[in-house]
Amino acid sequence: MPQYLITALDYTDDQALDRRMATRPAHLEMVKKLKASGNFILGGAMLSPEEKMKGSTMVMEFENEAAIQQWLDQEPYLLQKVWEKVDITLFKVATV
Template sequence: MLYVVHAYDYTDEQALERRMSVRERHLEGAKILKAGGHFVMGGALLSPEGKMMGSMMVVDFDTESHMNEWLQNDPYVTGNVWEKIDVKPFRKADV
């Protein structure tokens, strides 16, 4: 099952510092997800000024509980980077 994750960063003064302090761990986790066939695509959400304000990922997990287990252990969650997370099942259009 595919899931699209939209996650929005906290907006306090230390938010960018927290993001940057765990960014490499987050990206390493994405590489591990990709190697396991769970990462489809993703990247940073940008403000109109071009500043990172969140993330978007499309991930592939057998069950919602497996997806939630991954999500709750992501460094952007455990490091208090993402304030609001919206996850929805996703179906890719076959065009």
């Protein structure tokens, strides 16, 4: 199954962090579902120098671009305007 590196940057307005924190439980529930289905490999929050969350990075795998779009259409961080910009790049986790 193709793997992807997903980098998502948060909005930078004054309410951005508040929206992130309010939406975080729903986002983490989505991540749990993605992990259970085998789509989520790893991920976490990107931090500012002040250690405040400012975005997300994930490694995921999906069957095809339609499956990625289905996830994006349901992702709480997009629906609640937490993520402003999402970049998706084909990726391959190294096996050592």
